[in-house]
Amino acid sequence: MEAMAVPFTREDYRHRMQRAAEDAAAEGLDGLLVTPGPDLLWLTGYQPTAITERLTLLVLRGDADPELLVPRLERPDVESAAGAEALAISDWRDGSDPYESAAALLREEGAYAVSDSAWAMHLLGLQRRLPKSGYWSVTDRLPMLRAVKDANELARMESAAEAADATFREIVKVAFAGRKETDVAADLARLLHEFGHEQVDFTVVGSGPNGANPHHEAGDRTILAGDMVVLDFGGLMQGYGSDTSRTVCVGEPTSQMREVHDIVRTAQQTAFEAVRPGIACQEVDRTARRVITEAGYGDHFVHRTGHGIGMTTHEPPYMVEGEVRPTVPGMCFSIEPGIYLAGQFGVRIEDIVTVTEDGGRRLNNTDRRLVIVE
Amino acid sequence: MEAMAVPFTREDYRHRMQRAAEDAAAEGLDGLLVTPGPDLLWLTGYQPTAITERLTLLVLRGDADPELLVPRLERPDVESAAGAEALAISDWRDGSDPYESAAALLREEGAYAVSDSAWAMHLLGLQRRLPKSGYWSVTDRLPMLRAVKDANELARMESAAEAADATFREIVKVAFAGRKETDVAADLARLLHEFGHEQVDFTVVGSGPNGANPHHEAGDRTILAGDMVVLDFGGLMQGYGSDTSRTVCVGEPTSQMREVHDIVRTAQQTAFEAVRPGIACQEVDRTARRVITEAGYGDHFVHRTGHGIGMTTHEPPYMVEGEVRPTVPGMCFSIEPGIYLAGQFGVRIEDIVTVTEDGGRRLNNTDRRLVIVE
Numbered sequence: 001m002e003a004m005a006v007p008f009t010r011e012d013y014r015h016r017m018q019r020a021a022e023d024a025a026a027e028g029l030d031g032l033l034v035t036p037g038p039d040l041l042w043l044t045g046y047q048p049t050a051i052t053e054r055l056t057l058l059v060l061r062g063d064a065d066p067e068l069l070v071p072r073l074e075r076p077d078v079e080s081a082a083g084a085e086a087l088a089i090s091d092w093r094d095g096s097d098p099y100e101s102a103a104a105l106l107r108e109e110g111a112y113a114v115s116d117s118a119w120a121m122h123l124l125g126l127q128r129r130l131p132k133s134g135y136w137s138v139t140d141r142l143p144m145l146r147a148v149k150d151a152n153e154l155a156r157m158e159s160a161a162e163a164a165d166a167t168f169r170e171i172v173k174v175a176f177a178g179r180k181e182t183d184v185a186a187d188l189a190r191l192l193h194e195f196g197h198e199q200v201d202f203t204v205v206g207s208g209p210n211g212a213n214p215h216h217e218a219g220d221r222t223i224l225a226g227d228m229v230v231l232d233f234g235g236l237m238q239g240y241g242s243d244t245s246r247t248v249c250v251g252e253p254t255s256q257m258r259e260v261h262d263i264v265r266t267a268q269q270t271a272f273e274a275v276r277p278g279i280a281c282q283e284v285d286r287t288a289r290r291v292i293t294e295a296g297y298g299d300h301f302v303h304r305t306g307h308g309i310g311m312t313t314h315e316p317p318y319m320v321e322g323e324v325r326p327t328v329p330g331m332c333f334s335i336e337p338g339i340y341l342a343g344q345f346g347v348r349i350e351d352i353v354t355v356t357e358d359g360g361r362r363l364n365n366t367d368r369r370l371v372i373v374e
Numbered sequence: 375m376e377a378m379a380v381p382f383t384r385e386d387y388r389h390r391m392q393r394a395a396e397d398a399a400a401e402g403l404d405g406l407l408v409t410p411g412p413d414l415l416w417l418t419g420y421q422p423t424a425i426t427e428r429l430t431l432l433v434l435r436g437d438a439d440p441e442l443l444v445p446r447l448e449r450p451d452v453e454s455a456a457g458a459e460a461l462a463i464s465d466w467r468d469g470s471d472p473y474e475s476a477a478a479l480l481r482e483e484g485a486y487a488v489s490d491s492a493w494a495m496h497l498l499g500l501q502r503r504l505p506k507s508g509y510w511s512v513t514d515r516l517p518m519l520r521a522v523k524d525a526n527e528l529a530r531m532e533s534a535a536e537a538a539d540a541t542f543r544e545i546v547k548v549a550f551a552g553r554k555e556t557d558v559a560a561d562l563a564r565l566l567h568e569f570g571h572e573q574v575d576f577t578v579v580g581s582g583p584n585g586a587n588p589h590h591e592a593g594d595r596t597i598l599a600g601d602m603v604v605l606d607f608g609g610l611m612q613g614y615g616s617d618t619s620r621t622v623c624v625g626e627p628t629s630q631m632r633e634v635h636d637i638v639r640t641a642q643q644t645a646f647e648a649v650r651p652g653i654a655c656q657e658v659d660r661t662a663r664r665v666i667t668e669a670g671y672g673d674h675f676v677h678r679t680g681h682g683i684g685m686t687t688h689e690p691p692y693m694v695e696g697e698v699r700p701t702v703p704g705m706c707f708s709i710e711p712g713i714y715l716a717g718q719f720g721v722r723i724e725d726i727v728t729v730t731e732d733g734g735r736r737l738n739n740t741d742r743r744l745v746i747v748e
Contacts, residue, residue, distance in 0.1 A: 077587075094695075120489065120497040120511060121513055139495055202423070215423070216451075
């Protein structure tokens with residue numbers, strides 16, 4: 001539906017690695033250690049075919065060029081990555097100690113940020129080899145690493161959101177009553193692919209009481225007339241994530257369903273209106289929670305209000321009590337309050353929002369009022 | 375093609391957790407900490423829909439019942455897992471500190487093994503909260519955790535291997551010359567699914583010079599008459615892995631191709647014949663390597679000889695120099711020597727082998743001689 005985004009260039013990767021090294025230095029760290037996953041893909045364009053027990057480690061330091069240590073037999077793959085020319089590449093061979101090779105790139109008493117999802121086995125290997133070194137997670141010390149999107153990234157986020165919106169506009173036309181949740185979930189996956197997603201990560205269809213479990217995916221339950229149905233779906237398009245939720249009703253809702261849906265919609269709207277550069281992330285959570293609590297449903301809003309999104313569908317910044325870091329223009333995150341009534345139904349409404357100089361801008365723009373389906 | 379294996383029972387999970395706790399105690403550890411992934415699935419039957427930044431942690435101790443800490447909103451999913459009744463379940467709520475909740479289950483100065491693929495972020499959270507505690511990877515301290523398969527697991531391994539063999543017997547009938555590597559790879563994936571795999575993990579088709587990169591998957595190259603083609607494919611069937619490699623020739627091989635293939639076949643056969651209970655894993659590697667080195671190609675065998683396989687396609691034990699732990703009946707691992715001639719071609723021959731009281735038994739049994747395809 002959208003033109004392909006412009007490919008990221010070697011200069012993009014060089015700039016990202018340089019900024020990350022500078023940010024680490026400004027944070028008082030000796031560097032940033034990155035293993036395969038979204039951080040490595042964002043920084044270098046390199047993604048191994050599988051994340052395995054063999055150590056691959058990017059070392060970014062303020063005082064040296066970026067260096068990527070890889071298993072020798074994966075070296076040809078690395079050399080063809082988009083950011084490879086901005087990197088020095090070294091390798092280790094099966095049967096040798098990869099942590100010995102990694103230690104040669106690190107300081108004995110260095111302080112490093114490390115990718116959240118780096119394997120504990122690898123971190124322990126570095127800690128054993130360099131017992132005086134110290135480590136912190138990226139989320140703890142450099143949570144802004146991928147949080148602020150540039151124009152090329154925002155274009156991809158917008159395309160992904162538009163595809164998710166197109167999916168919602170189609171899904172409300174399909175039959176709900178009499179079909180299983182998994183049937184509707186399959187429709188969602190098909191539509192996301194049709195509208196351009198290369199990867200579908202989740203297709204939640206929570207009908208009736210299943211909607212009261214915020215983590216329910218989709219099951220064998222047959223959807224009935226009168227059910228509220230939570231729909232929450234997304235994935236990756238051109239490498240960037242979508243994630244939107246709407247709650248629909250199969251036929252006529254009860255007055256309680258309308259009331260709960262109105263409260264969630266108001267909470268979502270109020271939290272959205274609170275977004276502006278410089279507020280603490282927890283303010284977004286507090287704002288949504290206040291609306292729901294004042295309406296008497298505070299105990300039924302059992303999760304944080306939102307999460308960052310980019311090359312993964314969950315990443316910093318988190319809109320959660322205790323997250324005092326400020327929002328910054330270019331950040332993208334979900335605002336997704338919900339109310340869950342055990343044994344009855346759930347309601348969740350979710351948009352991806354980006355922070356602008358003036359406030360917030362929604363990337364998802366389908367109707368947030370209660371839609372009736374058949 | 376095979377009857378479904380018997381489902382694992384609550385008693386299976388209870389037994390596995392008990393044995394793991396006992397093994398940890400025997401190793402001088404206070405316990406074993408397990409995050410989502412193959413260890414958790416094997417121990418409890420529980421697999422969250424996604425592995426995320428939210429901490430899920432199984433704590434196994436010799437002196438207490440198993441306890442699983444989960445995010446509150448994932449609790450309903452856990453409670454429906456096969457092993458849930460053998461567990462105490464506790465939860466933490468968004469906005470609270472999950473490491474505080476985890477620490478309540480651990481000793482201040484405890485020594486723990488932790489899943490290899492646990493997120494570094496979670497390990498760091500525990501280390502900060504309990505600075506006097508100590509951690510080691512499962513591969514480092516409890517590599518036998520899932521290494522020895524019981525009869526029910528071996529039945530699944532055999533089914534997966536038979537499906538991979540059936541795939542090889544069909545793939546040699548398809549056209550190679552004039553088609554792209556990715557076309558043959560798609561055939562491999564289709565066949566693995568048809569023969570019962572629920573997941574395809576890799577379909578390597580390395581033709582001509584691409585075969586000389588042992589980590590090449592499949593690319594746009596059009597396969598030509600005269601090419602050697604490395605085929606290496608596998609995935610999961612009933613939750614257990616397959617992984618086999620054969621190298622075929624498109625039409626008539628050169629004498630060098632025949633010679634190199636014969637050397638690899640002899641190395642694979644010799645290493646297989648070396649397998650018996652109690653030898654060091656590195657002996658399998660040394661045996662294969664000796665054959666290839668004596669034939670003059672030692673510098674071209676650039677990877678270890680094999681890896682364990684079970685619920686993942688790479689896991690301990692590794693058949694690599696330095697791995698002095700002994701083989702034990704019920705272990706399953708690959709024997710996959712190769713020779714890689716840059717710019718020309720590669721040869722790899724791989725079977726999954728299980729250790730029996732008498733020696734080794736191959737689970738893959740297709741022809742290891744050089745097969746000519748069209």
